[in-house]
Amino acid sequence: LxxxxxxxxxxxxxxxxxxxxxxxxxxxxxxxxxxxLPIASVACGYLGIFLTGQSALSLGLLASVLAPSQLLSATxxxxxxxxxxxxxxxxxxxSSTPWLSALLSYxxxxxxxxxxxxxxxxxxxVIFHVSATAASLGIATCFLRVRPGNxxxxxxxxxxxxxxxxxxxxxxxxxxxxxxxSDRTPGREYSLGPELLATLHGLSRDVDVVDLxx
Numbered sequence: 639l640x641x642x643x644x645x646x647x648x649x650x651x652x653x654x655x656x657x658x659x660x661x662x663x664x665x666x667x668x669x670x671x672x673x674x675l676p677i678a679s680v681a682c683g684y685l686g687i688f689l690t691g692q693s694a695l696s697l698g699l700l701a702s703v704l705a706p707s708q709l710l711s712a713t714x715x716x717x718x719x720x721x722x723x724x725x726x727x728x729x730x731x732x733s734s735t736p737w738l739s740a741l742l743s744y745x746x747x748x749x750x751x752x753x754x755x756x757x758x759x760x761x762x763x764v765i766f767h768v769s770a771t772a773a774s775l776g777i778a779t780c781f782l783r784v785r786p787g788n789x790x791x792x793x794x795x796x797x798x799x800x801x802x803x804x805x806x807x808x809x810x811x812x813x814x815x816x817x818x819x820s821d822r823t824p825g826r827e828y829s830l831g832p833e834l835l836a837t838l839h840g841l842s843r844d845v846d847v848v849d850l851x852x
Contacts, residue, residue, distance in 0.1 A: 678822035679757035686754030689767035696774035703778040761818040
């Protein structure tokens with residue numbers, strides 16, 4: 639039941655974005671080769687739209703299972719998704735707390751979409767959204783099976799939720815320690831060039847790097 643509902647809303651979500659493919663076709667048709675967007679970068683952008691949509695839809699579905707009313711479900715979904723979407727805005731304010739700043743940066747939805755829209759494919763973003771989607775659907779399934787007044791079923795659902803959340807945290811922890819990044823832009827705009835890499839490998843001691851882009 640949970641998977642069927644998720645597939646249904648996912649199909650509707652994809653159908654809403656599908657017409658934008660016509661815009662790309664029109665741009666290539668009337669703008670010529672110079673106006674054509676790089677296929678790899680466009681594919682990364684659509685992948686970002688799909689992944690963030692899947693995690694958001696699954697969280698909304700989980701809220702509908704947990705909340706006793708549709709109004710409370712909508713409110714809970716709005717609050718959770720707003721926190722995930724706007725978490726990047728408070729990263730600098732939490733610079734004195736490294737672990738909290740790292741956590742907010744990791745779940746920053748705007749940062750995820752910005753990276754993928756630029757053509758940067760990062761394994762941490764993919765694993766985050768896939769694991770969040772799977773965990774939300776799994777937890778929703780566990781609580782949907784609990785009948786009113788069934789305390790044993792509720793305890794079992796809470797135990798399964800703990801296991802699912804632990805696995806999800808473990809996967810994301812491993813992904814954050816061993817990230818894989820791929821620059822899919824045509825000119826590898828966000829990758830280090832061979833000359834710079836040769837210079838870095840030739841350094842005989844540690845150096846401090848200052849990021850002036852922020």
